[in-house]
Amino acid sequence: MADEVILLDLWASMFGMRTRIALAEKKVKYEYREEDLENKSSFLLEMNPVHKKIPVLIHNGKPVCESLIQVEYIDETWPGDNSLLPSDPYQRAHARFWGDFIDKKVNVTARRIWATKGEEQEASNELIEILKTLEAELGDKHYFGGETFGYVDIALIGFYSWFGVYNKFGNISIESECSKLIAWAKRCMQRESVAKALPETEKVTTFISQCLGLE
Numbered sequence: 001m002a003d004e005v006i007l008l009d010l011w012a013s014m015f016g017m018r019t020r021i022a023l024a025e026k027k028v029k030y031e032y033r034e035e036d037l038e039n040k041s042s043f044l045l046e047m048n049p050v051h052k053k054i055p056v057l058i059h060n061g062k063p064v065c066e067s068l069i070q071v072e073y074i075d076e077t078w079p080g081d082n083s084l085l086p087s088d089p090y091q092r093a094h095a096r097f098w099g100d101f102i103d104k105k106v107n108v109t110a111r112r113i114w115a116t117k118g119e120e121q122e123a124s125n126e127l128i129e130i131l132k133t134l135e136a137e138l139g140d141k142h143y144f145g146g147e148t149f150g151y152v153d154i155a156l157i158g159f160y161s162w163f164g165v166y167n168k169f170g171n172i173s174i175e176s177e178c179s180k181l182i183a184w185a186k187r188c189m190q191r192e193s194v195a196k197a198l199p200e201t202e203k204v205t206t207f208i209s210q211c212l213g214l215e
Contacts, residue, residue, distance in 0.1 A: 005030035006058040008044050010037060012204050014107075014158030015067035016055040017197045021154050022071045024193035026078040068099050071154055085151045098137060098144065099155040105130045106159055114169040114208055124170030131178045138184055149191060153184075157194055160185040164201035165208050 007023070007030050009016035023030055035044055035054050047056045047063040057064045057073065064073045075084040085092050109130055112123035134156065138144055144152035163174045175182050188194045 003028075004058075004060050006033060007031070008033050008035050008041075008047065008056040008058070009054050010035055011199060012161075012207055013054055014162060017158035017161070018067040018154050019055045019057055019070045019074070020197040021157070021193045022074040022084060024196065025082060025084065025149075025154075026074055026080055028074065028078055068103065068151075068155060071151060075151075083150070084154065086145060091145075095145065095151045098134075098152045102134075102152075102155045102159075106134075106156070110159065110162065110166055113166050114212070120170050124166065124172045127166060127170070128172060128174070128177050131174065131181055135178055135180045138180065142187065143184070149188065153188055157185060157188045158198065160188075161198040161201055161204050164205040168205055168209075 005023070005028055007016070007019060009019070009032060011034065020032075033041075033043075035041060037054070040052060044054065044056060045052055047058055048054075048065050051065060053065075055067055055070065057070045059073075059077065064070050071084060085095055106127070109123050109127045112119045113127065114120075116123070141147075143149050144156075167173060167175075189198070
């Protein structure tokens with residue numbers, strides 16, 4: 001019997017982008033269902049009763065929640081030749097560390113730029129420093145894992161589509177401050193899995209402006 005794979009998601013979610021990229025890298029066919037977060041479906045609430053958030057990956061009726069957990073699940077369930085996580089235990093732990101860093105530092109700080117009034121400038125400065133830390137980890141490597149596109153790249157690349165939001169509301173230029181990271185992002189965008197998953201930056205910026213009642 002063929003696998004039934006469903007993804008409950010929102011087009012602008014950098015977390016959902018991770019799952020979409022991982023599924024594409026593994027060439028897994030799935031049904032995409034767009035969620036309205038202002039009016040969440042009963043199916044979403046049933047599949048993720050604890051956090052009630054997207055993305056939710058449903059494999060043969062069983063839900064898997066949280067995007068980085070989903071990426072690992074996809075990697076293990078559909079192994080193939082292109083592993084998303086390294087086989088070496090230390091390198092796997094290292095990749096997970098940076099995935100966790102991205103969730104706890106990039107996500108939390110970046111959100112403050114547009115969602116918390118009065119903290120825009122402080123959060124913007126913090127975000128630049130966080131991105132510079134990631135640039136240092138990237139170094140002169142093609143991808144975070146070396147020559148191979150993988151877990152840490154997937155964890156971070158979705159935020160690239162939100163850089164326009166951070167630039168606009170934080171009054172910064174990530175492009176001029178973090179040129180090495182921009183070059184990495186453009187390399188990632190050459191991959192079909194990434195190019196198809198990430199929306200245009202302008203579209204995300206307009207979406208957030210509308211959500212905040214600015215347009």
